[in-house]
Amino acid sequence: MRSGKRILEEQYLEMRAKILALAADFDRIQRAEEGTATLADPRLNDLRACLHIVLTDEAPNRAERVQNLLSDKTPPPPYQSEKIRKS
């Protein structure tokens, strides 16, 4: 099994590039017309919450928790087999 240190050596430049790309994405939005107001878009707030999971939270399964944070949590519409199961 590869060590964490080795994986970091292999991946670091790619990780650095990814976070720079994201930083530049936020800058590009801000520079655009109505950009500052757009920074309050709920989708960007979701991404900020994702970054909190990635960068400041030491718990594992970050990818799974980011996926869950970005998932619709409203209840499903009623459906036939659910009615049968509950009857």
Add this chain to the structure above:
Amino acid sequence: MKLIDPHIHCVSRTTDDYLFMSRCGVVAVSEPAFWAGFDRSSASSFGDYFHHLLDVEPKRAARYGIEHFSWLCINAKEAENVSLAREVIKLIPPLLSHPRVLGVGEIGLNKNTANEITIFEEQVEIAAQHNQLILIHTPHLVDKHKGTDIIISILKNDPRIRPERVLIDHCEEHTIRLARENGFWAGLTIYPVTKVTPQRGVDILEQFGPDMICVNSASDWGESSPSMLVDTLREYRRRGHSEAEATRVFYDNPCRFFGQSEKWTLK
């Protein structure tokens, strides 16, 4: 090394893609019926599409030494039109005995609407009545977890459906547990942006183990590529997994799932 792409939409791909797959060792593919990128205007349009899948595409694939199998259904997106969907569903049972049909798929949900769920349940009924394997399409992005949950709830509620005869496709980090813990096969679709990257795909294989997981490219008319399958294999091997382990994931697993149909000829 021999490979299988268990989910690819060859009707949307070029002959160069067949040539690429052949050069990379792909010896068989399976092609589920799907959304063509536009809503079709009539059931007869689907009749032509099914003819393309069953009779045209296998001949095209054979020129590159690739076995081609298909799945039939109306896809989740066009299932929103319930009356059209029901006309299309009527076309399916007589075709299920075709030697290139592995089962019903890719059925599932897109936006998790009541209409989609109705048509999904009706196609599960067709599969159950005809004892067919099922290939499941799970929704994308924000809708994936909820849709996967609904789909599994419906499948588990039907005692005729055996989970080991169902593959829940497009699983990601937050849905693979749902599929695996309920006894279903799981599919990992490797897409550059909107699904799972080769690196994340291999992360999932390492975290959950290779049992009952099939890796696919789901290449279609959008930004996607048969090379995603090979790139995932390369990443798997780069991390030190042996050729035998890779063969288990990229050849044996699809053979095991598809082999539950007597029409699947590869060993």
